[in-house]
Amino acid sequence: MKRSLLVLMTCLFSALSSIGQPFCTVKTFNLRDGLASNTVTGITQTPDHLLWISTWNGLSSFDGYGFINFRDHTDKGRVLTTNRLLNIQPCVNNNLWCVTYDLNPYIFDRKRCEYIDISQLIRERFNTEFHTMRALTMSNGKTWLLNIDPGSPAFLVDDNDYLSKKGISIFFDKKQNLHNETLKWVWEDNKKRQWLITDKRISIYNGNYKSELPFAHITQVGDDIFLATTDGRLSRFSEKEMTAVPISVPSVIHEIYQLLDDGRKRVIALTDAGIYVYDSKSNKGLLITLPPLSLATGKIEEILPDSKGRIWVSTDNNGILLINEGETTAMPVTTPQMPLLRQSNVSFFHEDKHHTIWAATGGGFFGYYDETRKEMVSSPIRTSTMQPFIDKTFFDNQGNMWYTGEHNLTIVNFGYNHLSQVTGMQEVRSTLYDHTGRLWVGTLTGEVIAYTPKGELIGYLGKDCRLHQQPSRFSSHIYCLEEDSQHRLWIGTKGDGLYSITTTGQMQHYLHDDSDTYSLPSNQVYDVHEDHQHRIWVGTFEKGICLLQDDQFIHGENQLKGYPISDFHKVRRITETKEGVIIVSASNGLVTFSEKFNRPSDIHFHAHKYVKGDTTSLMTSDVMQTFVSSSGTIYVATVGGGVQQIIDKNLLQDHLKFRRMAPLSDCGIVLNIEEDNNKNLWIGCENSINMYDPKSKQMWRYGPGQIGESTEMTEAKSSYNPQAGILTVATNDGFVSFMPERLKEEPFVPPLVFDGIQFHGDQEMRLMPTNDSLEVPANRRNLTVHFSALDYQDNYQIEYCYKLEGVDHDWNYIGKEHSISFNHLPHGHHRLLVRSTNSIGQWIDNTRFLHIYAHP
Template sequence: MSTIDALYLDKQDVLWIGSTSDGIGRLSLRDGDFLYLSEMYPHASGLGSNTIRDIYEDQSGLIWFATKFAGLHLYDRRQDQFEHYMKAEGSFPGLNSGFVMSMCQDINGVIWIGTKDGGINRWDRETGSFKPYHYLRMMDGQKMSHRIHYLLPYKGKGFFVGTDNEIEWYEPYTGKVELLKNKVVVYVMMLDSSQRLWVGTSKGIFLFDADTRREISLQSPLSMEVLNREMVVQCLLEDYLHRVWIGTRSNGLWLFDVPNDSLHRYFSSKNDSCSLGGDMIRSIYEDTRGNVWIGMKATGLNRFDEARNCFVRISAQNALMGKTIYNIMEDRRGHLWMGTHDDIVQYDPQMDLAESYNLDYGLQGKVYEGGAYLKTADGAMLLGGQNGFNLFYPEKVQRVHYVAPMVLVKFKVFDEVRLRDVTQHQTVRLDRHDNYVSFEFALLDYIAPLQNQYAYQLEGIDNDWIYCGNRNYVSYTNIPPGTYRFKV
């Protein structure tokens, strides 16, 4: 039977328990939940030893574990906020394919996940189990598994499925598959208020009656333009005025006013600050206030100003400029959450402030797929990509705002160390022949030390700050006599 060797109560009223053979347990004194660390992160590489000698929390909130035989380990509590689900590994449950491309929730609350090479997975959140539906179709005499680009549930009977080659109807519990259209790459699906299915593809828009699943035509003189077969359509939205917004790969943004039977086209223009920020549209979203938001490739986020018929380019102190916005969701506070090509971004429209969350927070990866997003009935958000998906409750997510101290690790003259571990201003007098000096410095932030970015300046030599990335040393040669100040 294991005995307890270490106890530590952290700043969030969590009691950490280190044992001689069972590793680390975590008891929340606020809600009484108890978990072993291995249960919280089943896919992690582990501590290397289940014998825990000591536990400590530093100023930044990191929890350190001293083990027998396996050295020192740290735990970053930020990763608690973004649950990470990935491909099954060993005895731990998971997806049958790690590359998530689409997801949806049916009327029974079950979450369905479309993958790149594993068909569709059914996820039961209560039990934590994943069940694969391989979803194979015959093609040229062989069974093929398509990439599941989009899933759209309908009336609890099944899904409309968009793949890299077909538009289909699928009933998972009976195995029924009905082909609606082939030889098209599907990017997006949308049900409008008249129960028509709009499908954006590599060959424009296809329209179906959702009940009969028969292809239908658009009863409008603008039908040929709206259903343009030469246009790649990547996103669709019907707004509260029953207008359909059409986002294209390279032909800008189209607005089809269905009630008034009119069509407006919006493009970017370098000479017009009121124009669309870019012509490659990746996402469109209407918030609870009726604002329409446009996410673009490499040109960030725009908001459509209805009164001025103008697009407002959102910078949020440059936090969104240049980003590719793959999908947009809104939380209960009215904040927007976006999956980008680098991170997950939270944007507060009222304050015009953005916060980004990167791999340090336990995200599945840097890139998020256009169809791999979902807001569940209980307010959770899911975002997926090449290494599974993340689930989080947006109102509970908090950034860690900790300013770590900077220290001068070494000051050397030629190869002789003159100073060590300098944390405050200090004056050094040198002989005029001591004209070769070097500085080694460090930011005492252990959360992601390789991502620490440095800048330095030797006043009297450098005219401006020198940005050196994560390199933490610099040397100067042939320094003339004088008075200098080194800043980092």
Template structure:
């Protein structure tokens, strides 16, 4: 039996290898994340998880459906899905046309397509799973009732298998339906079921899940292990899975198989063997309900305690759990033989062939604390320690070489360098020691040659000069003159510590405590990239170049910046606008256990021969493969317009090809969108364009919304596209057409009518002028009569002046009192309402004092004009005196008159008085009363006056009623 299993395993491993030859990560290298109800999910039992063609991730729970865009969950329950009998969901099945079937409790079934829900007739009991077959018919796996067939466009369910619990159905390439049930595996051919008895190789046990691989093999997950169909027989996939209860199945992009179990977590079968991931290693729970690999190749695991994801994060880790001597690492060295050396406070490891080997040797039974590493020209490795000087590694064992007792300035060694003349330079806490080829020692200290005895880094340029980074600046040892020259940082840099160098043909790049310093070798000119230029942190430890980018280590993570972009910023003219610094900061969210990348010893970061970059951190050594990071940005990135808000209120999104018609007067239009990346949603960049308003793409950076105000009527097309960081814009733009309709007076017909009316007015003026000349002729003949009438006219003028205000030409207080006294009794007798308002210009004295009385008079006249324009014929206006006016509202109550007063008050407050006086703004207060409960007009005036005082005391610029 064991031999047979071995043959099956070998066959399957060969199948996996042929299926996919891509490099896979060990499970320990995946970056994991968990979501639960605290993260926005409606329930922690993740019954199903899937991804639709538009890029959304969908999660089925007992309390509804969750749609995930990478940043937030949108919850949908039966309150949002019409006619769904219950919010509890068990199954999610995408369709070939881009739709999504959901099914679950009480037999509920609904299809989501074109942003609409089509709830269909419920099944007889809970739906555990369903599929849409090639002929568009539905196959339903029901709890306790069995398997049912529902023909396309039919509400009738045909029972195929009865009186069992069916858990999953699947269709193979021959159109055969396979059903996983509590009675075992059924094969359904032409609607005729056949139970796959032990005669076919399967155990007599319930079957929970099924999978057809890309190669066409049928995989069966049962209560008694996982099985594969070979020809007409079923064979165990792997002996390690023989006794596991398999609840979920998945084939990933490598061709590896993932097995979710009822109580043992997840197993992965690959050519590397079987790996297990359970609650001890980070899973929320060991009961697995669903598995999915999304289009970004992340693995989603649904448990009964939340949603768990494994993804190939930018950074992977080597820690104590993977074999390192300790988690606190200080230095990392890429050896010419392909190995990787990692030193830290607990010793030194060699990583080779995906294994960490500990270098043996200790001091007084305590491990050496390794600060620095260096490979000599002969391939030997030398280690600088914290308390034991310099060691040499021979046959994976430490051999003491030099310490303070044998001539070294200090046992704390942070930098080592073999120069081109095969001399060993040792940077310690007490200066610089050089060991010549003949074994003689030379000491350089801060007493003479160095600005500081604390040496942090050493490097040799192409000319053979030695660059020394210290705790107080940089010096260069000239290979010709054999003397040190100090590199003076400009005072405005405020830099002191030099932690690391990168030297190319033109520049020396220095990682300092104030940023990245560029030193031009020929001219000695320096420039700095620091906080002022946009760096998120100014203390940098190491500069690692890779494919046109600089990778900078810091205590807050790893910063990646394009080298040409740095040059562009540093070379920008002093009076020019500095470009915005574009960078990526990687930290714990990208796979690092700690964002604290250690520095102060070298090398603390290095490029390896396989293109990976390694960083020593406070929690292990972190490694990133830029090629993998770049590959992740090549994955298709769907862009979705999720919401449209009109004046703050959401509207329904249009179907494809349709337009949104908005009413006239829309003042604010906003769009909310998302890029459906689940690996780096916070880092996505967006551009938007509103055709018809601005035909250029507008950079929105990481913003997921765009707003437009006061758009004129017309047709617009809003477009948005997304890109990964440091990647080109993909052809993924989404668009929606918007039509803002016009008021009648904004339409061309109305404007044409106004133009015609204007011509008519001009013609009327012309005719009037002709008439006017004729009239003058008549007036000449009647002058005598006119002169006779002048005396009467003058008498009328005197009478008019007695009742009208000279400044505003409005009725004065005498006329107002006369009218009120004459008409008040009539209105009371006829039981008709009469309202009176008294208006007072606010702070009028301040206007006279600050702008002059002439300006004050102009203000009074302007307000008089505004009152005339805003009042009707039956509303009598008078200048009451000074800055006060009165208004009589015939047949109006105080409440009705208040609306008119408010309109007048707003027209005054909004009027532009700048033509009268620069910076001048005017408001007015209104006191209002009516004749409802008043017996005489004096009392009515008194009440209006009281209301005015109330308005003044209420802060002015308001209307009060008494």
């Protein structure tokens, strides 16, 4: 074929080199989604992984599906002085500390589903007014409340026993020998000891250590604890001697601002002379100098040691610095010019699970570090509803970033693109990898477009059989692209017949002619197949199949008399087994016949349809594709019936038997099937690409979280390039290409929570008690239990099942529904079991139990 090798770099088309790029997806929530208020003041996560949000209008919980709001109403039982919350902190028992805007502390007790006024308890027990900015929760179930008034007492609260007299203790200065000192912070080490940091010293609560020096900073590196003063002195705590042992630092260090653990047995001290890195194993230190500009004009705002041993630094003049492991100087990182519309008001770094470094600066930049280009790349986080503005951030247990600005709540999911997605085109209805590895795609509007094996655009096929730089329409809807053993390109269209193009650029156009019974029987060509005898078969969507012989088409209205054209005239696909049995997939079933015949009129056809009441027949008669795997297994994809397997070895008989395949029968509408080099099947559905392993009989589902929220697959056959190991699937506005072995990764195991209950007649759902125990009154045994698998990154494809012990013998599979309704729940003790899949459809071991007692 004559062609022009044109590599076109346009914004419309991307290359497969984009595989392996970081990306982020963004979703914003507001009042319309059920959030208590558009003004968010705090975000946190309780140990059960449920997300909580404090707002100007009370507290909200979020389970990935919806919000439950907890306001203190204005009736006589009101506890909060105001619903305007300042911040929240989680307790180890899954309760929450809430501080209101007027600085009063409260516990939100999830077992009671009510607020407890701690400031009132303090007032009643200790006859003193108390206000605080925040609660400091400890792992032993105790919480420190620091007084906003310097020199005034602090309080220690038992989160599990706060209502008893011993549940709240006053912390006097004289009790800890801290006369005329102010408790500023409490820090906990890995031995669960609590270190009290005052304006004059550090001491261990209920311990034997009180420092002589005014240490202001503390961190732990492995089992070693390091302390520092603001005037530049660094020490290591000796467990044996119970004292702080000084560490010699360079004399140029006069101030220390911060201590950090880098996760590699090193402590990092941010100083006025640069960054001092001290190795706790070798007892050696290294002073890293920063560019003069960063210290002279920019205060260091954030620092991050990453998993590669590098150190990242941001300054308030919007600079980002990088220190490679072992180097003594920090190098500026090229960062895009600040946008006119700022995306951030704060500085931070984040290393995601793919080890991508994400950064934000106070000047408005947000993006990631490109490891190849060695520079920062901007990543817009604008949603359709608002211009983003990051002011407060929270990273959950999955590494998702939640942020709020002036209004609303937004989640940012960080990913790594294992797919190359070409969008901005018309709907693609056909794909083909030819013998050279080039990718051809045909669109609904008639373009035939060629790409190099690397995914770079070559050009648009014209009627002159050349590839052109500018978009060119070849014909009408391109529904079929095939290459035969002579490397001829066959192009089937919907409405414009069939084309063939030779390697020398000679084109033949076949059309239906009413006056010629041996012309193409229909201009709607959906498939072309070359059998083992090198004969060309054509599938049409009006007149069934036909055989091309000497420029004549043999079909059901001339010599192919035995073909059941009345029932099987709408043909989608033609395929063939290794034994030479040809299988026709049509809208009304399957047709099988042997390629071994002398005359077309001798062919004996076998028809197969759905038979009502026969579980061994086709699930539905509307067949999208029949696929023969490399092992010889035959899979049949139907509309609404998922995927079945042909059981019979002899295909040349009537009434073939099929069997359902449990993981594949619930796929919905299966559009196409392809096989990779590892013998895995890739099954395209409307909004997911599924991988099925025939050996383990497991399936992985890749949905909107991996391929895009708005991406929809088309009926086009997917194509696989075995040399490059790349699979291409057609979409509603382009195509998706990926390397299957890179797509598979270990998915997140979402924890399950019972998050709500709604009794019949109630307008609102109630919060479920945190002890997974529920009492049901005798007159309220009609109820709905709500639960969630907490995957805040991608819960779209999570499915559930449940079992009520003593009632159900088997699991009840309820799909994506995450609630169960009971009518007249039997009285007595019950145990409800719930489990779920992960985000890619695998059933996992995350079973959760709810103990129910229904009163008689």
